Amino acid sequence: MEGKNLMEAKKVLIVEDDKSLQQLIKKLVELRNATVTIVGSGKDANHILKEQKNRYDLVFLDLILPEVTGWDILETLRANPKTKDTPVVIFTGAILSGKEQAKMLTKVSAIVEKSKFTLEAFNALLDRWL
Amino acid sequence: MPCWIVGCRLQTMRLSDHTNIKKTVVAPPPARPPAAPGAQLLRAGNAIRYGGIAGGPATAAQKAPGAVKITPPAPSAKSGGFSMSALIKKKNITQARDAPPVKPIEQEPAVAEMPAKVTYAPVIYTPQKTVPVTVTPPPVSPNRPKPTAEIGRDGTGAQTPPGKTLRLPDLMTKKSVSPSPVPPPNISAKKEAVAEAPPRIMESTPSPTQADAPAAANASHYDKAPAGIYEICRQFGIAVPEDSTALIEQARACLVTVFENILLPASEQYMIWPMIKSIASDLDGIIATDATVLNFLHRYRAKKEKLVWHSLYTAILAMDLAKNEKNLSCSVYEIGGAALLHDAGFLIQTTNGFDTNGFDNIADKKSPEFHKHVGKSTELARRIEAPDAVVTMIAQHQGRLDGQGYPKNLSPPPV
Secondary structure (H helix, E strand, C coil): CHHHHHHCCEEEEEECCCHHHHHHHHHHHHCCCEEEEEECCHHHHHHHHHHCCCCCCEEEECCCCCCCCHHHHHHHHHHCCCCCCCCEEEEECCCCCHHHHHHHCCCCCEEEEHHHCCHHHHHHHHHHHC | CCHHHCCCCCCCCCHHHHCCCEEECCCCCCCCCCCCCCCCHHHCCCCEEECCCCCCCCCCCCCCHHHCCCCCCCCCCCCCCCCHHHHCCCCCCEECCCCCCCCCCCCCCCCCCCCCEEECCCCCEECCCCCCCCCECCCCCCCCCCCECCCCCCCCCCCCCCCCCCCHHHHHHCCCCCCCCCCCCEEECCHHHHHCCCCCCCCCCCCHHHHHCCCHHHCCCCCCCCHHHHHHHHHCCCCCCCCHHHHHHHHHHHHHHHHHHCCCCHHHCCCHHHHHHHHHHHHHHHHHHCCCHHHHHHHCCCCCCHHHHHHHHHHHHHHHHHCCCCCCCCCHHHHHHHHHHCCHHHHHCCCCCCCCCHHHHCCCCCCHHHHHHHHHHHHHHHHCCCCHHHHHHHHCCCCCCCCCCCCCCCCCCCC
């Protein structure tokens, strides 16, 4: 039974509106035997999170999204008892100051800055959570 | 929304993004090798900051990043999503047939993550007309700069030939083309160069340097175009947004086609609004990835097709401003679409038939005749079944805060 659980694929939700980056994260995550769900807008993300059909082991969240921002989705996640502890990795193109990063890190598990993205760093992050 | 995050996103959403939520279950990869001993987790580079929230992530000693090695796969021949603007035939731009063949990615098992050197096979677009359009990928660079390009100052580069109008039925039958004119990279990785990038230790608390950094609110949100991450996408065979030059030209050509078809009978106009949204999507992508787009537009502002360029300008500015607003009652794309169409009424006011110079044909900008374009534009927006918000924006686009705008002397609602 325990072995079966160990083999069970982890579920990852990618909330990102950039198709290229969607596919990049998906490829990297899938290499770790994870099941990937991709949504391209904040509205879709809210919808899928409120359905609660799946419990996600990790959420990649872009901050700037059409219609509903990543901040709103984060609030939705944290407000729900079932998802309040879900690890969330912010995947952002924003330039964050040190204070902003520190403040954000009280609510999320990690921040990935698109402008400084490296495969090495991202693999390390995936090793940590998947 | 904090203002420092405004406009920083990569926005390449296309029509297909609005429709589906994709779910993919993949086959398990080969078994991972045992984790290497040692706490290497935090040596991952300077891009990631770890927080203390949730999930109980493994400690550094439990897992090591070197355990899984990822090698970029060979680039696929076709990738990327459907784009309405890709339906537009790129006139006068053809890729040279004698371009050197693209070599497959060379894989070196020991160099797992970041290929050190990326070279691009040169691509030359051979114009069929008088105005050259040349896109030359730059030499190797970690942050690949924008390709240089030349478009005729008169804006005639690659425009639709006179007498040959793309009609909607033609567009409907065209197959989607590969969105990116940039070929897959020719990659040769070198171990030494990879070793030159020393990883930094990640800290969950900001260093003094970070804390002293200027607030992001004061920084341009275009400071960091994510060229690096797109390079990695290319290495995995993932299509990335076209360079801004090609996108601008594509948007211009698409908008010309829209203007040419917007006067057709209503039965053929069902594709106009999706095309407008596609143009807005492409422009949004340019805004997010090219800090110099407005300079570019200013530099190449055409003496011809003034209505087209004015519409593109307005759309880019309006969409960029709209990103600063959190509680919009409509989408950014609708705002962009309204901006693209706001002066389309001039198309049916001109006496010489279709003329993309638009407002230049009416000398007196304060004349009632000139003011009629608002009503005409609104009428066109209704004909193509644009969303109500778009129709309203077009109808009110000449309004002023002091209530002196036209046609209805509208006043802004009380705050």
